[in-house]
Amino acid sequence: MRIQEAAAHLGISPRSLRHYEKGGLLTPSRDENGYRSYGPVDLRRAGRIRDMVATGFSTREILAMAPCLTDDGAGACESGLSDLEHKLSQIDRLIADLQARRATTRDRIALFRDALSHNSEREETGYESTNLVAVSDRLAGGKR
């Protein structure tokens, strides 16, 4: 699979794929042409890279844990193992964070929907500025 098709598959630009490759994150094989050739393994790897970049990891960070993502050299990986565990805890924190935010967001949506329906019931009372401030404050209350 060539770069354009791969990029389309991943929902990113060929440019980004080349960028990741230059960062040492990806090393698709080349065929006779010199054209990059993306196999299933490359695709999955690229997908993970795309996700991590989208989640706020820099290519350097991703590269830092790459030796353990990849292959041979369990010896060379030994040091990377602690990195991996560190990453794992980072990911755990991220997930917890996101889940909290998700719950908050869900509540907020419900509340606003509620407020809206009440507003329309009361036929545009003007700017009563319902105590949404207090509401959103209450919502934000439980965090950190």
Add this chain to the structure above:
Amino acid sequence: MRIQEAAAHLGISPRSLRHYEKGGLLTPSRDENGYRSYGPVDLRRAGRIRDMVATGFSTREILAMAPCLTDDGAGACESGLSDLEHKLSQIDRLIADLQARRATTRDRIALFRDALSHNSEREETGYESTNLVAVSDRLAGGKR
């Protein structure tokens, strides 16, 4: 609370706080001096902003959903509601993604630890390059 203290509290730099403010994400009050003054509400808001930035949201994106994060103007928020729901689904995807990656990482750690202990049992057999390639491939298998 002044900027430095607030920044320390949040684990970011004063510079970043000013940056978020310039982006319109944050509007701490000022006291007589002109010094920024961060109240509890500002702090929580800043904390959420910090998290979202760290999770790969741009200030523009955050700003786009800001009217609904904040306060008054349920009318003005009506349009933002769909944005919020969109964000919610994005977050859901992210969480799913991270959880999958988390599980994969955990498995990978276990496998590598296994491989390492076997290696040391076999007393440095040299570079047999155990079939870790196949292993990590199998691991990556279930994704996308």
Add this chain to the structure above:
DNA sequence: TGCCACATTGACATTAGTGGAAAGGTCAAG
């Protein structure tokens, strides 16, 4: 053969986030 779509690399531009320095105001403590 010539055209066209796609590939390559490399250089340059843009946007975000952040750091840092300069030039100056505020304020408390010595």
Add this chain to the structure above:
DNA sequence: CTTGACCTTTCCACTAATGTCAATGTGGCA
């Protein structure tokens, strides 16, 4: 009053990610 530790704004710089353009190679197809 001076010093020092904050604060302010403004400007410049760096890095990362990405876009875009230029110059060139490859390969299929009328």
